[in-house]
Amino acid sequence: MSLLTALSSATTGLEASSLELSVVGDNIANVNTIGFKAGRAAFEDALNQSVIGGTGQIGLGSRLEAVQKILTQGALASTGLATDLALQGGGFFVVRGAHNGQVGSFYTRAGQFTVDSSGYLVNLDGLRVQGFPADPIGTITGVAGDLLVGTASASPRPTTNVVVKANLQSDATIPAAWDPANPATTSNFATSMAVYDSLGASHSIQVFFRRSAAGAWEWHAMTDGAGLTGGTPGTLSEVASGTLAFDVQGRLQTVTQASNFLPLGAVNPQPLTFDFGDATAAGGSGLAGVTQFAAASATTFVGQDGYGSGQLASVRIDSQGIILGVFTNGQTRALGQVAVATYSAPDELERVGGNLYAESQSSGPPTVGVAGSGGRGSIVAGALEQSNVDLAEQFVRLIAAQRAFQANSKTITTADQLLAELIALKR
Numbered sequence: 001m002s003l004l005t006a007l008s009s010a011t012t013g014l015e016a017s018s019l020e021l022s023v024v025g026d027n028i029a030n031v032n033t034i035g036f037k038a039g040r041a042a043f044e045d046a047l048n049q050s051v052i053g054g055t056g057q058i059g060l061g062s063r064l065e066a067v068q069k070i071l072t073q074g075a076l077a078s079t080g081l082a083t084d085l086a087l088q089g090g091g092f093f094v095v096r097g098a099h100n101g102q103v104g105s106f107y108t109r110a111g112q113f114t115v116d117s118s119g120y121l122v123n124l125d126g127l128r129v130q131g132f133p134a135d136p137i138g139t140i141t142g143v144a145g146d147l148l149v150g151t152a153s154a155s156p157r158p159t160t161n162v163v164v165k166a167n168l169q170s171d172a173t174i175p176a177a178w179d180p181a182n183p184a185t186t187s188n189f190a191t192s193m194a195v196y197d198s199l200g201a202s203h204s205i206q207v208f209f210r211r212s213a214a215g216a217w218e219w220h221a222m223t224d225g226a227g228l229t230g231g232t233p234g235t236l237s238e239v240a241s242g243t244l245a246f247d248v249q250g251r252l253q254t255v256t257q258a259s260n261f262l263p264l265g266a267v268n269p270q271p272l273t274f275d276f277g278d279a280t281a282a283g284g285s286g287l288a289g290v291t292q293f294a295a296a297s298a299t300t301f302v303g304q305d306g307y308g309s310g311q312l313a314s315v316r317i318d319s320q321g322i323i324l325g326v327f328t329n330g331q332t333r334a335l336g337q338v339a340v341a342t343y344s345a346p347d348e349l350e351r352v353g354g355n356l357y358a359e360s361q362s363s364g365p366p367t368v369g370v371a372g373s374g375g376r377g378s379i380v381a382g383a384l385e386q387s388n389v390d391l392a393e394q395f396v397r398l399i400a401a402q403r404a405f406q407a408n409s410k411t412i413t414t415a416d417q418l419l420a421e422l423i424a425l426k427r
Contacts, residue, residue: 010412011408015063018405019041034111035355037074043063075388082381084113085338087380093341095127099127131321131323132145144368150312153327154327162205162272162274162302165288167293167298169188170293174211175210183222187210191299203224205222220241240258252276257273312325320378340369348360
């Protein structure tokens with residue numbers, strides 16, 4: 001009977017309105033959930049029945065077809081925390097571990113990451129972020145895995161080259177003969193710098209310059225013997241020496257040098273080259289390093305290419321997901337690269353809670369690569385992607401679902417009244 005059909009159809013309408021309210025309620029509840037993607041209930045009409053003795057069909061109500069994920073971009077909010085990451089564009093971060101009894105890889109837009117006690121980059125539930133690790137010299141490998149970033153350290157680099165730029169006063173008084181025991185009184189000028197041995201130990205070296213004749217100087221590099229094999233603590237020892245010659249225009253003509261730098265614990269002398277500039281004898285200008293003019297002796301630049309060991313001080317992450325470690329010795333090195341996964345049907349991923357998605361048969365397998373390539377979005381460090389829920393839209397849907405529920409309730413009430421009238425005919 002059509003009245004009973006009307007009751008059944010209205011019941012499906014009530015159920016559909018209830019499901020719409022559930023989806024809308026879930027969206028509103030997650031309006032402040034990082035990386036949340038809103039859902040949208042899609043309904044379809046139920047199977048029709050043909051009208052007896054006539055043409056046309058009568059519907060049997062509605063039913064839920066699917067809850068579709070709306071994967072539009074959420075707004076980015078700056079946090080200033082280096083390990084907070086947001087994706088600007090398509091893709092998902094990949095995390096791995098145990099979640100709700102499942103062990104495997106999961107996918108998320110929520111980039112609230114931190115470094116755990118073991119040094120791994122993890123999300124707030126302890127699942128390890130997946131990416132491409134780097135070797136000890138900072139080369140990114142092609143094998144994806146857990147990102148270990150918190151235990152890195154920087155190896156020392158021994159000094160091999162020292163650069164000195166200065167002016168030596170052309171009319172300086174020629175002092176007494178060079179005396180290693182009294183370098184200050186037997187030289188005209190001195191400058192100093194720190195150099196590093198193969199173990200990262202720092203050695204303070206003083207370079208003494210002594211005018212020996214017109215346009216001719218000798219130089220002596222001295223350091224405390226406490227840091228040298230066979231040296232005497234508190235006594236300066238010579239580790240390098242040589243001569244400088246200048247033309248009448250004060251330009252550096254030639255340089256000679258010899259070194260014997262044997263740090264404490266070393267088996268062989270450490271090569272140490274002093275660069276005093278581009279001598280004219282070697283085709284240079286003679287003005288780019290040490291010069292000899294009438295001005296007072298002064299140092300303009302001292303540099304060297306070594307550094308000591310260092311511990312990780314902080315990290316920063318670029319738009320391609322490369323994690324750069326900044327060390328206490330001033331060095332910067334790549335520690336790894338965050339991976340980003342894409343799907344051919346990302347809206348078919350299965351929600352598993354905890355801001356995570358899991359692969360499903362409908363979504364297909366992931367394609368894992370680096371940010372900014374293959375349709376993957378770029379990474380914004382120090383920011384988080386907010387929920388893409390539009391409250392105004394959700395409230396409109398909430399009102400529409402409420403009115404639909406009331407209308408279907410009215411259909412049931414009307415059909416019930418008519419059935420009561422039909423039953424009353426028998427009285």
